[in-house]
Amino acid sequence: MIVGRLNYSKMAKSPHLNIIISDQDKERLKKLAIVAERSMSQLAAIAIREYLDRYEKSASNTSTDKINIP
Numbered sequence: 001m002i003v004g005r006l007n008y009s010k011m012a013k014s015p016h017l018n019i020i021i022s023d024q025d026k027e028r029l030k031k032l033a034i035v036a037e038r039s040m041s042q043l044a045a046i047a048i049r050e051y052l053d054r055y056e057k058s059a060s061n062t063s064t065d066k067i068n069i070p
Contacts, residue, residue, distance in 0.1 A: 019044075 021029075026040075033043045 029040050029043060033040045036043055038046075
């Protein structure tokens, strides 16, 4: 049995997203995070933001609202 209370004041205030990735991709992310001096979470958030920005931009350059995701 777990005794105690969660300290919500110390928990992150940002939205959370859980993802499932391969062990190989996790290791790649870990190595890049070390080189970039960021946490894996920070680096993943940056990668997702850049991906979304790139594909939203490409979608706005087409005549349809559909995004062609490779």
